[in-house]
Amino acid sequence: MKRKVTLKQIAKELDVSISTVSKSLRNSPEISEDTRQKVQAFAKLYNYRPNNIALSLKNKKTKTIGIIIPEIVHHFFATVISGIEQVANECGYNVIVCLSDESFDKEVINMEMLATGSTDGFIMSLSKETQQKKDFHHIQEVINQGMPVVLFDRITNDVLCDKVIIDDRRAAYEAVEFLIKKGFKKIALVTTVDYVSVGKLRTDGYTNALHDHDLPLNDDLVVKIEDIENCALKIEAMLQQQRPEAIFAVNELFAVTCIKQATKMGIKVPEELSIIGFTDGIISQYSSPSITTVSQNGIKMGRKAAKMLIERLEMEEEDERYRTEVIETHLVERESTLSL
Amino acid sequence: MKRKVTLKQIAKELDVSISTVSKSLRNSPEISEDTRQKVQAFAKLYNYRPNNIALSLKNKKTKTIGIIIPEIVHHFFATVISGIEQVANECGYNVIVCLSDESFDKEVINMEMLATGSTDGFIMSLSKETQQKKDFHHIQEVINQGMPVVLFDRITNDVLCDKVIIDDRRAAYEAVEFLIKKGFKKIALVTTVDYVSVGKLRTDGYTNALHDHDLPLNDDLVVKIEDIENCALKIEAMLQQQRPEAIFAVNELFAVTCIKQATKMGIKVPEELSIIGFTDGIISQYSSPSITTVSQNGIKMGRKAAKMLIERLEMEEEDERYRTEVIETHLVERESTLSL
DNA sequence: GGTTGCCCCGAAAACGTTATCGTGTTGAAA
DNA sequence: TTTCAACACGATAACGTTTTCGGGGCAACC
Known part of the structure; x- marks a missing residue:
């Protein structure tokens, strides 16, 4: 096992000073062509690399x-x-x-x-x-x-x-607007609790879009998920009670869960229920059906x-x-x- | 802006040596209770933290x-x-x-x-x-x-x-055996090119399982994918020509692509085609239908x-x-x- | 009073670099 | 012969630590 070689060792071996070695390797003009070549050859032979830690210090x-x-x-x-x-x-x-x-x-x-x-x-x-x-x-x-x-x-x-x-708010706004323009009026929202900054912003976007298009804001259509565990249950409950025409979900996981729950309940996606997600990840791409989503690069x-x-x-x-x-x-x- | 404080600065400020400061902070018995407390208090006040780089060196x-x-x-x-x-x-x-x-x-x-x-x-x-x-x-x-x-x-x-x-080979073997025991005889394999070590091993597992259960090894049932791009095409071709009863795919992506292609061709999964994947990732969990897979923790x-x-x-x-x-x-x- | 031992503390080396400055040698110009 | 510049190299400080060693001061003991 050959440990890493240091300037000091090279210096000792070639019987020159550490400074000379360092300067030679950095091609300083202070050093004669001769010794420079000698040092560089030796360094190359022993595969010298300056120690990062020492450099950092x-x-x-x-x-x-x-x-x-x-x-x-x-x-x-x-x-x-x-x-x-x-x-x-x-x-x-x-x-x-x-x-x-x-x-x-x-x-x-x-x-x-x-x-x-x-x-x-x-x-x-x-x-x-x-x-x-x-x-x-x-x-x-x-x-x-x-x-x-x-x-x-x-x-x-x-x-x-x-x-x-x-621009989370705007992206959400546009997603919801997209749904509205498709003709949907009863649009649900599946989002996170408000302290998650991006969740809050996306919720705002949803609210604004509804408002700007004169659609009523119905709290029963809004599901706020605290932890993923009971995610499916809450979504199912909402689907059962409200039967929205479309859903805007603030992330992939919520979106795919909506699809799964809907399918399970016999609601066909997208024929009977359109869903838009957020974040263009693997799930959105490979889910069946694949998910229309806000791509966030x-x-x-x-x-x-x-x-x-x-x-x-x-x-x-x-x-x-x-x-x-x-x-x-x-x-x-x-x-x-x-x-x- | 208060830069990070060093031992030297503390030493200077308290008019003691660097060694004394260092020892005080490390609770060395060499140092009197008095100075130790003084130094520690000062260090705490200025939020002293030893520099990682210096320590590393x-x-x-x-x-x-x-x-x-x-x-x-x-x-x-x-x-x-x-x-x-x-x-x-x-x-x-x-x-x-x-x-x-x-x-x-x-x-x-x-x-x-x-x-x-x-x-x-x-x-x-x-x-x-x-x-x-x-x-x-x-x-x-x-x-x-x-x-x-x-x-x-x-x-x-x-x-x-x-x-x-x-144990890639064994895991693959068991997966394929699982399919065989379900009654399938025409089992396809979707795998990587051979130089990918785990791909090769999983392929071996497939081959062995077929062999041990006296099933013929049919090369037309084996799809080797080089790059993901043409993945779907090759799978489609195989499905078209061979119509296997089941597929063992060596990763999630291949598995989900199989599902997608099959569905697109009107082949129902799992009713007409069973699929097992490898690696229990998000895709397997959230795909529709969700994918039976070899969990690799x-x-x-x-x-x-x-x-x-x-x-x-x-x-x-x-x-x-x-x-x-x-x-x-x-x-x-x-x-x-x-x-x- | 001199020796011993203890208690505190400081100096210095070490880790591996780089950069600044100093210095000895050589050759040429005066 | 003296002076000076150029050249080639070495010593040293510095970065921030820790640790070993050495030493000064003081009390106790003989």
Whole structure:
């Protein structure tokens, strides 16, 4: 087993100083052609690579981005990571991933852990608990220490930093409007509890669309899901009692569950019930029928977030003007919707 | 903006030496109760946290695990990461994730990048290209440098290290046997090209099961998919020409595509065609009909891999005896299979 | 009073780099 | 012969820790 070789070892072996070795490898003009070649040959032979940790310590830069997300077993977040990783890779950065598991405490702990030197900045999406508690001191603290943070998707307005979002309200509005234009009047909503920021916004979009098209807002048509467990039951109850013509669901899981429940109850999708989901993930694509949905390009969001973060990391003087980028969405029409 | 405070700054502020500060914070008995309390109070006030990078350099340990996988937008890999992260977190490790994108070159580059000090060890699953080229020098090199590597799922026998797998051949065998016992004789196989190790093993399982039950092996019933693009077409062709009674697909995507194509052709699943998939991901759960599948517990694999790696990292003397852990699988029976 | 031992604390090395500055040698110009 | 610049290299500091060692001061003991 041959351990990693260091400058010191090379220096000793060639009987020169460490400085000479370092300079030779970085092609400094201070070093004679002769020794430079000699050192480089030796380094190549022993496959020398400068130690990242030492470089990080010296440069006070780790070239690593910390990602903190609620969970990774979630197609949307996985695509975002993928996007971040692409840009990071192009720019010579690594990504270190921490999962909050929707827990405030884990989010805080992970952040503090990474903030003590491990990363140069953060890209994160808030956990449900954090959104509920509205406690963002850990993020503010990190920012105060001079580390840039980019929030995406599940964000908050209570902390000043760069953000990448989609226009949830508008996207939802357009989805519901799409249903209205197809001729549906009795449109149900399956959404999350209000403290989930994106859920709330999408709910708003639904409400606004109904209102702008002079349709009544009927609370009985609105299902708010707290935990996935009883999701199916609540949807079934609503379907039973209300028999809507169409449903707008704020995520894939809700949408596919609607389809499953409806099918089970003998309601044909899309013939008797049209459904639109949110987030164009695997479920929407492979469900039967496949689901018309609002496509929310995670790769793009990830790429954008990474670009913003790295740009800020590589700025010489800091800029207090923070941006909020809105990634465009569009409706992907599939099999789960039909005109009346 | 208050930057991170260091030992040096505390020392200067309190007019003591750096050593004294360090020892005070680590509760060394060398330090008087008095100064210790003073230092600790000050440190707490300024929220001192030792710099990870400096610690890594000193201890020659980064407390980070490098994960290299083909892609993250893949439910199975996401669950594995999730499992790894759980254990890592429990043991005070971080995970840094790199994606090879199924490319040999990216796999090598990522590995070399992380190997120069960034991580203490690796957990990885081989890219398709790597499996095709059978070139594992980058892995061997890392091992030679004394960094432990744990391979999972897509592994190779050409390199000696710890491994975590499922018994792909046996799981496939059991799945096919399950179909045979239901009374099916004309069972098709939808699989990958042979160089994908797990694909090959599952194919073997299929072949063996047929053989052991005295069923003829018909090559026309076997579809080997190279890229996902023409997946649907090839499946359709086979369905058209052969009209099998059942299909064993080596992954979720193939399984759900079979369902879609069959449905499109008017073949009813499961009434006229039973289908079994592999990997119990979201698709299998939410597809209509939901898919009977071989559950391959990614979380468990991830946890096991992480445990093995960390165990090896924290051993004092090294142990040349490598283990290969087999994670048990089981068949999850859902709606896509019926008895004749 | 001198020696011993204990209690506190500081200096310094080490991890692996890079960058600044200093220095010895050589050759050429004055 | 003296002076000066250019050249080639080495010593050192710095990044932030931890740890080993050494030493000063003081009380106790002979």
